[in-house]
Amino acid sequence: MTHDSQPDKNLCATTEGSLVIHAKKVLDHVLDHVFDAVIMASTDGRITSFNRAATRIFGYTHAEVMGQNVTLLMPEPHCTHHDQHIRHFLGWGENIPSSRSRELVGKRKNGEVFPITLVLTxxxxNPGDWVFIAIVQDLTQDDATLRNLRSTAYSDPLTGLPNRLLLMDRLSQAIRSLNRESPGIALLFVDLDHFKPINDNFGHHVGDLVLRETSARLQSCVRESDTIARLGxxxxxxxxMxxxxxxxxxxxxxxIRETLNAPFRLESISPLTLSASIGVTFCQTHAIDAESLIRQADFAMYRAKAQGRNTVASYTTAQDLR
Incomplete structure (x- = not known):
């Protein structure tokens, strides 16, 4: 019986070995189709597995990182602890958390530092022989998405200028910062004269070009500390300021009035001559709100239009009595 059982043992060992190889192939296939980076490392921090997403995120090929310390993927100050245990380099000491998410920074092959979310298990x-599994998400796209959302929420899509929402925020902050010793702020309401015929005669595409050129000319007239917004x-x-x-x-x-008087040379049409009615209000006290200040500038702008357009008019308290 002992003699006959030896082939069975060899067969079992062979079968087990095949199952292990098959399981590893299945695992590698699964890991290579996971969107997040999955990186495995030994007790001393040497990389033992690096999936395709890790290659895409960090820029290293599988061959370039195998056997390297995981600190290769982390910028200073982490990589100064190159020879320390992976637990120390990640700042967890001797306590390895289970599936705990942490926001850190990674370093790509080209040296670029970028935000990541790391889950370490x-x-x-075997006793004392640990495998560390790091699941890494690249937050760069999330940051870009947030920036795009903020840009959409606070800027005019046609000109790229701040919209009314961002203007109100900046204006409210500017008003709150006013005191007796500080200089004041001024608000100018700029309205293009006879703009509608441009859209009617040449099309909205040309009208959009005029508005973009107007925003560029306005920016050339002020400092970086000032704000230009398009209300619509x-x-x-x-x-x-x-x-x-x-x-x-x-x-x-x-x-600004003189700058906008210069001919607009757009595409193949003849140069366009425009003008603007501009209302100005000055403020040196925080005892007013943003809406009221805009209303004052609006009153002054209509006063400029009443004076024949292409002019600048200042706000007076008498206008509140109309």
Whole structure:
């Protein structure tokens, strides 16, 4: 019986070996089709498995990282602990958490540092012999998505200028910062004269070009600390910071008016000549809200239109009595 059982033992060993090889192939196939990076490392932090997503995220090929310390994938200061246990380099000491998510930064092959989410788990194969499994998500796309969402929420899609929502936020902050010792702020309401005929005669495409060119010209008239916003249509608001007196604000209004008077040379059509009616209000106190300040500039703009357009008019308290 003993002699006859030896082939059975060899057959069992062969079968078990085949099952292990088959299981590893299945595991490798699964890992290579997972969207997140899955990286396995030994007790001393040497990489033993690196799936396709890890290659895509970090830029290294499988052959380039096998046997390397996982600190290869982490920027300073982590990589200064190259010879330490993986638990130490990740900052968890001797306590390895189970499926705990942590936001860190990774380093690609090209040296780029980028945000990641790391979930680290561990399996003890033999006493003292651990396999560490790191699941890594690249947060770069999430950051880009958030930036795009913020841009969509706070900017005008046609000109890229701040929209009313962002203007209100900046204007409210500017008002709150005012005190007796500080310079004031000024608000200019810019409305293009006779803009509708441009859309009617040349099409909305040309009208859009005019609005983009207008935004560029407005930006050329102010400082980086100032804000230009598009309220919609052909209406723009200019928020001037650190204005000493109303005359300074009127001076910027005249500069804008003259800049917009220059011919608009667009595509194949003849140069267009435009003008703008500009209302100006000056503020040196925080005892007013953003909506009221915009309303004052709007009143002044209509005063400019009543004076024949292509002019700059300042707000006076008498306008509130109309």
């Amino acid at each position: 561990s399996v003890e194969q 249509g052909d209406e723009f608001i200019v928020l001037l 650190g204005v000493e007196n109303p005359l300074s604000a009127l001076g910027i209004g005249e500069k």
